Amino acid sequence: MLERESIFQELTxxxxxxxxxxxxxYIKTGEPVGSRTVQxxxxxxxxxxxxxNVMADLEDKGFLYQPHTSAGRIPTDEGLxxxxxxxxxxxxxxxxxxxxxxxxxxxxxGVYEVGDILSTVLDFLQNSTGYLGFGINLVENLTVNSITLxxxxxxxxxxxxxxxxxxILHKVIDVEITESELSRLSRELTKRFKGKVLSExxxxxxxxxxxxxxxxxDLSFKVNSQILSTLNEVNxxxxxxxxxxxxxxxxxxxxxxxxxxxxxxxxxxxxxxSEFLEKNKNIDVILGSETEVxxxxxxxxxxxxxxxxxxxxxxxxxxxxxxMDYSQIIPIVENVAKALSYILSNECT
Numbered sequence: 001m002l003e004r005e006s007i008f009q010e011l012t013x014x015x016x017x018x019x020x021x022x023x024x025x026y027i028k029t030g031e032p033v034g035s036r037t038v039q040x041x042x043x044x045x046x047x048x049x050x051x052x053n054v055m056a057d058l059e060d061k062g063f064l065y066q067p068h069t070s071a072g073r074i075p076t077d078e079g080l081x082x083x084x085x086x087x088x089x090x091x092x093x094x095x096x097x098x099x100x101x102x103x104x105x106x107x108x109x110g111v112y113e114v115g116d117i118l119s120t121v122l123d124f125l126q127n128s129t130g131y132l133g134f135g136i137n138l139v140e141n142l143t144v145n146s147i148t149l150x151x152x153x154x155x156x157x158x159x160x161x162x163x164x165x166x167x168i169l170h171k172v173i174d175v176e177i178t179e180s181e182l183s184r185l186s187r188e189l190t191k192r193f194k195g196k197v198l199s200e201x202x203x204x205x206x207x208x209x210x211x212x213x214x215x216x217x218d219l220s221f222k223v224n225s226q227i228l229s230t231l232n233e234v235n236x237x238x239x240x241x242x243x244x245x246x247x248x249x250x251x252x253x254x255x256x257x258x259x260x261x262x263x264x265x266x267x268x269x270x271x272x273x274s275e276f277l278e279k280n281k282n283i284d285v286i287l288g289s290e291t292e293v294x295x296x297x298x299x300x301x302x303x304x305x306x307x308x309x310x311x312x313x314x315x316x317x318x319x320x321x322x323x324m325d326y327s328q329i330i331p332i333v334e335n336v337a338k339a340l341s342y343i344l345s346n347e348c349t
Contacts, residue, residue, distance in 0.1 A: 304337030
């Protein structure tokens, strides 16, 4: 990234201006951009011959390329990334209208569990963009402070797992249990799992459930089984609108098969999202070529972070064609992530 930015700073003001204009026109039209088109559309005060010479220099520097002789030019992935980074400088305004529409949408659906809220928000996101929406709550390395069981109705118990730092997981489970048993189990579970990370807890619960499987009526077995089910929903990658990928690759069946396999396995995506969560930025665009996964080359990922409380909790975003309208898509993802942070922080406090 630093090398790319350094090269961009070394470009002349005219080179930067023309590179950004070529990228913008290419995204709008999907066609190679010629110097006369740039001159005409932007009514630049220089000749098309001058623009053509600048475009040739940009091609030599690796920011543009000519698909065939006598055609216009197309931004390379390096050139496209420069255009996207430039957009970040101009974006960042809160879209209150979009945020309010999402909040109203979630309320109208009437969901309250974190997983259900995330699915609802993804439905809104993919409908707003026309692209595949994804989201994941990444809290695997947080440590447990306490586990509390609260009776909310007959046969219904609220499980509240308080993590450090600053994250709460909660879900209603089905189990018949007395108030005294709830208090006892809360104390025992907290004593047993306090200070341990989520992955350790899930491993212990699996081992314990296997050893007492024959005693299916045992109360602790029932509770532990449902707590394990709840914890397994964490780090579960949710996808909404896979058909949008199918539409883009309708003529490339082999690539489509490979991408659907990757989406099903999810490991590559989980690694990418975990790395993004550690970065010091709340929104980013990753071009398919940057993933080093060949089937993703025609696509881009627009990623946004959402928070619960003060901690980055997960990633939400879209997968769409590389030639998408980033000036529209980036603000949508950014504001949906902000709205999701607000919703989850209020639901979990």
